[in-house]
Amino acid sequence: MVFAFSGDSRQALSLAWRFISPYRWRIGAALLALVVTAGITLFMGQGIKLVVDQGFMTRSTESLNESIVLFVCLILGLAGGTFVRSYLVSWTGERVVADVRKAVFNHLVDLHPGFYESNRGSEIQSRLTADTALLQSVIGASLSMFLRSSLMVIGGIVLLFITNPRLTSIVVAFLPLVLAPIVIFGRRVRRLSRQNQDRVAEVGSYVAEALGQIKTVQAYNHQPQDRERFAGTVEQAFEAARRHILQRALLFTLVIGLVLGAVAVMLWVGGMDVIHGRITSGELAAFVFYALIVGTSFGTISEVIGELQRAAGAAQRIGELLQARNEIQAPLTVTDRLPARVSGRLALENIGFAYPSRPERKVLDALSLTIEAGETLALVGPSGAGKSTLFDLLLRFYDPQHGEIRIEGVPLKQLDPHELRRCFALVSQNPALFFGSIEDNLRYGRPQASDEQVEAAARIAHAHEFIQQMKNGYRTHLGEDGLGLSGGQRQRLAIARALLVDAPILLLDEATSALDAQSEHLIQQALPSLMKDRTTLVIAHRLATVQNADRIAVIDQGRLVAVGTHRQLIASNPLYARLAALQFNAEV
Template sequence: MLNRFSSRQRQALRLGWRFIRPYRTQALLALLALIVTAAITLSMGQGIRLLVDQGFMTQSPHLLNQSIGLFLLLVLALAIGTFSRFYLVSWIGERCVADIRQQVFDHLVYLHPGFFESNRSSEIQSRLTADTTLLQSVIGSSLSLFLRNALMVLGGIVLLFVTNPKLTSIVVLALPLVLAPILIFGRRVRNLSRQSQDRVADVGSYVAETLGQIKTVQAYNHQSSDQQRFGATVEAAFEVARKRILQRAWLITLVIVLVLGAVGVMLWVGGMDVIAGRISGGELAAFVFYSLIVGSAFGTLSEVIGELQRAAGAGERIAELLAARSEIVAPADLQRSAPRVSGRVELQDIRFAYPSRPTPPAIDGLKLTVEPGETLALVGPSGAGKSTLFDLLLRFYDPQQGRILLDGQDISCLDPQDLRRHFALVAQNPALFFGTVEDNIRYGRADATAEQVEAAARSAHAHEFILQLPKGYQTHLGDAGLGLSGGQRQRLAIARALLVDAPILLLDEATSALDAQSEHLIQQALPTLMSGRTTLVIAHRLATVQHADRIAVIDQGRLVAIGTHRQLIAQSPLYARLAALQFNNVTEM
């Protein structure tokens, strides 16, 4: 356990160094300013000794003026050094955290979708925000405090020995007593800090999940249950935080008692030496100053170590995200597809099971060929594997057996981005993003002109309702298109797919959310939209696909029948049963 944990700690340290390294110059300047300010602070002890022995004790105004002048000069230098140190360290903290956030996001957007099935997006969001904020605080403040106070402790002890070895021995004897609780409690704080970060992430995840589905929550009057569950989550986070705070409080208390207790003993011994004339009052004043410096630095170190332990936990969580590797990557022997493929798709003995659900397979030995320009409908019961085929075509997953060919090329030999530019997807639940209507239509083709955006919207019969929005194409949409009807969101998604003008069109229940009038308009436009494109259509309503070139019937991941609507009515019992259920219901209505 300890070996594993120390390995994770080293990983977090390497992560921090990796992001600080590009700013070595600023870091060295900050370190220089830190050393200078620490040295000036320590030299003030000698200034106090001179002030007491040559200013006060001699009762000489001239020597007093010199001592005060030197003291004020040190104060000015300390102020300049502190400004430089604070600015540079804070700048490095903000810059490094901005780089961390950018790199983590850049890494996440290329991970395969399977990663997000086993890792909650809200948990990832917490790492990207809360954990990086903690790192910013540590890099931009706590780390500087740690180094500064460590220098103060070392320098203070050296000057204590120079000033009075006898009294210093009292302080040195107390050091092991101070270090012991730091090491013991520090380990406990480190473990609790990681647990605390995980519990805080749970709180954020629950909030995001509940508020993201607030209509469902309220529709089922689930608020009281969610309040109880959230309360339990919050209390769990509080309990871990309470334990961590308790350990840190004990650590700080012990350090204060031991260090200041040693200072008290030292003052008694030193006071007796002053009375006996063995040391001067200035030496004792300087020694007291250094003792307080060392004691307060130790107290600060004990606090900062707790922050560093929390940062180590946050660093581990960030490092885990950066260490995640996508299972879908460009192969070493990379091939390039044609600038525009004809759209021939061939599935050869495909077998696939989701990693989280290894049995039964979602696709089981499926063979299928789609010719260029053909419209193929995929029908079958829910869970038959239709949407999984789209996931495999877009290479969100790779099949465990078999091959998928695009114009004769194995798609596993293509760069995933090169492959996906040949497809346009309209999902069953269209994804819209925060931004304007125009931004959402242009999502897959950033260089499209306003005229091209409008033409795509017209083809998707979205232009009319867009013009009725407050600012037309410049109207800002809420998260996930909040404020639009399901049919309006679907038509925007269709317009987006049209603007991409890919040779292969994937329609996953693309008209399922449309009202009768909108569906009628889309059905009228579909022949024009599909012209010259290979189109695969997933549909549960057979009326929308009965005029497709061919219809493939999928059941339990297998291709059970393929043909035209009329052929399947006669040849496929499953299709005939589905058709009888749907068309009889329509007749009855």
């Protein structure tokens, strides 16, 4: 069939086999059980023939008893084989989908952040859940039904020929009429299935986006517009599903109508043969049984093909995720390794960078800067100057298109990203907190830390006091993204987390810009302990927080325009002097 040989279907089968092959012995056992049960089902036609010819027609009680015993044995064998097949196939479906989900997630968490600039996270989530659930349904049920029905069709046709070749020719004559709609509609079903899955993913994406920003939605009274847009998205999904269902229904109706039409013609011809004594009633009964098996199996195949087409689309979408290339990778041969604890010396040499989604706009342009071990360097400049981008490059979320960054004299591209990132601790303006307990969040970068180390870090960050006031202390569970905590509390937890990591290089990205005076005061008290004996890079718009830095680097439009102390820059750099005048309300 076309379904079996299209390029996308081959890709889907290849992906499925990649995950199924580790369990091929279980699959083999399930297939053996499937063959046995199909054989028993087909042999039951002969049992029906014996019951009719030797039981009913001879009016012999002994013959009837023997025929019924044989029939019951077949039923018991069928029940046992069905149990084995059903369990093994369902187990394999669940196991394979669990492996697929782990493989996709493991691949996604290593992909460079640039991948998520052009791919919506909520749509990826839909692929990881809805598409894999569809695969589980197909591997755990539909594929087994397809194989079983195929065996029943083949075996049934063979037994039809053995039972009565003349009547069988009637059934075979209808086969091209049955296959034609499967081929024609199969292509349409597959195309519409992919469209349907895409629309469903869009629905999931919109829900995640709207509910994830529910405060903003309600603050701007945006519910009517969101309802209207969501309704439009749902209707598009419904329309795609309607077209898909229509094609499947037409396919199933045509197949059933043609197959049962052939059975009706065969019954008339066979009935005439019984009347004229050319065949026995048992032979006709067996022939009708086989014909019904072939007909219903064809109907099942036509129905299941729709599911297999949808599964092919789902496998293709999952395959796209697994094939997404990670732009940030470890070198094939690692020639340089960092010491167990680096001193923190960094060098940026003629860095040029533009984000992949905006290649025409240079964020950094010919920027060179050296940071000495243990130095505190502040990065200041207007919004969009490229300060946060420097942090992205240091953590190797991206690689610069021009120039080179070195740590301890080793180019970042020659290091494994995991080895590089253990040297850094990041405290961002909006720190990420995860669903789980407070201690889980504090141990995020150092899972093996003891309770004493966790508490010590929290005390230094001035977080211990508010943690103790919570009902369950360090075991208090936080909502998604730390829901329920104030900005100051979130920042102090982030500082405690960075302290616990004990990395030699500290990156502070606007760590106090969004806080009230009291929270900022507490965090300013915690920062000296965090920065002690570490190389520290601080991004700050509030110049008051960086006046005491060893050096201040002024960045404007991606270029380094000045480096010096606070006093030196006020005297020598107009941009810094203007920023200082605006903030300190003084004439410079």
